[in-house]
Amino acid sequence: MTYRPTQRTSLRRLPERARYDPETVHSILDEGSICHVAFVVDGQPYALPTGYARMGERLYLHGSTGSRLGLRPGMDVCVTVTLLDGIVLARSAFHHSFQYRSVMVLGRTELVTDPAEKDAALTALVEHFMPGRSADARAGSRRELAATAVLAVPLEEVSAKVRTGDPKDDEEDYGLPVWAGILPLAIQPGEPIPDSRLDPTVPMPSYVREWKR
Amino acid sequence: MTYRPTQRTSLRRLPERARYDPETVHSILDEGSICHVAFVVDGQPYALPTGYARMGERLYLHGSTGSRLGLRPGMDVCVTVTLLDGIVLARSAFHHSFQYRSVMVLGRTELVTDPAEKDAALTALVEHFMPGRSADARAGSRRELAATAVLAVPLEEVSAKVRTGDPKDDEEDYGLPVWAGILPLAIQPGEPIPDSRLDPTVPMPSYVREWKR
Numbered sequence: 001m002t003y004r005p006t007q008r009t010s011l012r013r014l015p016e017r018a019r020y021d022p023e024t025v026h027s028i029l030d031e032g033s034i035c036h037v038a039f040v041v042d043g044q045p046y047a048l049p050t051g052y053a054r055m056g057e058r059l060y061l062h063g064s065t066g067s068r069l070g071l072r073p074g075m076d077v078c079v080t081v082t083l084l085d086g087i088v089l090a091r092s093a094f095h096h097s098f099q100y101r102s103v104m105v106l107g108r109t110e111l112v113t114d115p116a117e118k119d120a121a122l123t124a125l126v127e128h129f130m131p132g133r134s135a136d137a138r139a140g141s142r143r144e145l146a147a148t149a150v151l152a153v154p155l156e157e158v159s160a161k162v163r164t165g166d167p168k169d170d171e172e173d174y175g176l177p178v179w180a181g182i183l184p185l186a187i188q189p190g191e192p193i194p195d196s197r198l199d200p201t202v203p204m205p206s207y208v209r210e211w212k213r
Numbered sequence: 214m215t216y217r218p219t220q221r222t223s224l225r226r227l228p229e230r231a232r233y234d235p236e237t238v239h240s241i242l243d244e245g246s247i248c249h250v251a252f253v254v255d256g257q258p259y260a261l262p263t264g265y266a267r268m269g270e271r272l273y274l275h276g277s278t279g280s281r282l283g284l285r286p287g288m289d290v291c292v293t294v295t296l297l298d299g300i301v302l303a304r305s306a307f308h309h310s311f312q313y314r315s316v317m318v319l320g321r322t323e324l325v326t327d328p329a330e331k332d333a334a335l336t337a338l339v340e341h342f343m344p345g346r347s348a349d350a351r352a353g354s355r356r357e358l359a360a361t362a363v364l365a366v367p368l369e370e371v372s373a374k375v376r377t378g379d380p381k382d383d384e385e386d387y388g389l390p391v392w393a394g395i396l397p398l399a400i401q402p403g404e405p406i407p408d409s410r411l412d413p414t415v416p417m418p419s420y421v422r423e424w425k426r
Contacts, residue, residue: 008257013283033398034297034311036249038260044221047251047260047293049315070226080260084247084400089421092351093339094361098247102262126306136391138305148307166408178349179415180408183424185246187297190397195379202392208302211396 008106009159019160022057028103028160029054031213032081033129033187037061039077052079053124054155059105060112060121063149071151073111079153080104086185090167091178097167099182103160109151121150132207187213221319222372232373235270241316241373242267244426245294246342246400250274252290265292266337267368272318273325273334276362284364286324292366293317299398303380304391310380312395316373322364334363345420400426 002020003009011018019025035052038045048071053060059079063071071077086099112118122145123134140148167180189211192204215233216222224231232238248265251258261284266273272292276284284290299312325331335358336347353361380393402424405417 033300034295034313036251036260036262036293036295038249038251038258038291040253040256040258043253044289044291044319045251045253045258046291046317046319047249049249049293049295049313051311076257078251078257078259080249080262082247082249082262086403087246087342087424089343089346090350092353092357093335093347094351094353094357096339096343096346096350098264098342100247100262104259106257106259122306126309129300129311130302130309130396133302133309134306137303137309138307138386138389138391140305140307144305144307166410173351174410175412176351177412177415178351179417179421180411181417181421182406182408183343183421184403184406185400186403187398188401190299190399193395193397195393195395197379197387198393199388199390202390204392204394208392208394208396211300 003158005159006157009104009157011161017161017163019162024160024162025103025155025158026054028083028101029081031083033213035079035081037071037077037079039071039075051125051129053121053128055120055124057155059153059155060125061151061153062125063151071109073109073151075109077109077153078104078106084185087183088167089180089183091169091173091176091180095167095169097163099163101160101162103158105153105155106157107153109153112150112152118150122148130207130211132205136205216371218372219370222317222370224374230374230376232375237373237375238316238368238371239267241296241314242294244296246426248292248294250284250290250292252284252288264338264342266334266341268333268337270368272366272368273338274364274366275338276364284322286322286364288322290322290366291317291319297398300396301380302393302396304382304386304389304393308380308382310376312376314373314375316371318366318368319370320366322366325363325365331363335361343420343424345418349418
């Protein structure tokens with residue numbers, strides 16, 4: 001099975017970077033921590049960074065009830081997750097690029113009303129960026145659940161873009177005495193910083209100490 | 214001097230996170246490597262990851278002449294740069310968050326036609342993600358320059374959002390035996406990977422080996 005490319009998700013430029021298989025799409029979505037959601041309010045587009053989670057073929061986002069410029073049900077959106085894997089240093093300035101993997105999901109936000117799905121999505125939103133955490137943190141109260149809107153976007157109109165491998169230079173530039181290659185980049189955790197009000201007898205969980213992407 | 218908040222850049226939710234001073238805005242823009250640009254084509258919003266550079270009070274982006282869904286002059290855009298600084302672990306699931314600094318620039322893309330400005334912007338686009346590189350790489354040919362559209366967005370309608378400091382828990386949750394704090398995250402370079410066709414007598418430049426953000 002692959003996601004069917006549409007006119008809106010087909011790459012005309014550099015089509016060799018396009019991927020439509022769920023394995024690639026899911027792996028990028030699951031590795032990312034935040035997404036950027038594009039939406040339109042009064043004709044103006046916005047790109048909003050926010051958390052997300054995937055369960056099966058649905059993406060979940062927090063709605064924001066208090067914000068004028070927040071996400072609402074029934075909005076046309078583009079959810080983009082980008083993993084910056086490196087800097088591509090070619091011999092010519094023109095062929096410099098980024099090593100990256102990205103996913104674009106086009107769709108319309110749906111309010112999640114089913115209590116079981118909403119509960120699972122809220123757990124997934126925490127587990128997505130910190131696996132293991134939801135077993136420790138105090139679960140949402142009825143009041144907190146009521147104050148939180150969860151939105152779903154189905155994974156239907158989806159594409160991934162993947163750039164890997166060496167720089168691409170023009171053939172006549174390969175003889176230039178210019179270093180070329182990839183500088184890999186990755187998100188690395190630092191030393192965890194305990195809350196200044198933390199009870200010092202509470203141990204740091206292993207999922208914090210051993211977090212990685 | 215500060216950027217004047219507009220109805221579109223004022224935060225109604227969590228207004229204490231808003232910043233409008235150029236020092237904060239510039240430092241976030243200069244530290245980021247890629248941005249996400251939101252724009253609208255046929256009513257559908259897109260969030261596109263791409264490189265950028267800042268010179269003074271203007272942001273510069275590559276236009277894409279070959280792409281149906283690319284950036285064009287005269288487009289309303291939102292350019293968002295997000296630095297993910299960490300994961301905020303509160304005692305309650307509800308108060309989990311990200312440590313981040315982000316900038317949103319609202320504006321309309323302008324085609325850069327002045328040759329000197331275009332040349333400086335193309336240099337800045339390379340220098341932005343790899344300072345020192347433009348002195349080594351082969352400069353753009355007349356044909357390459359003609360094939361590249363450079364777009365500018367003025368820094369006028371701009372806001373930054375900054376989350377720092379401890380998790381915020383509800384007062385009654387501070388006694389819970391749950392670890393709370395920040396897991397800092399940062400982009401780190403790995404070991405540079407030489408192009409498989411690199412002449413092994415060409416040394417690796419110090420700006421590659423010592424790259425940091």
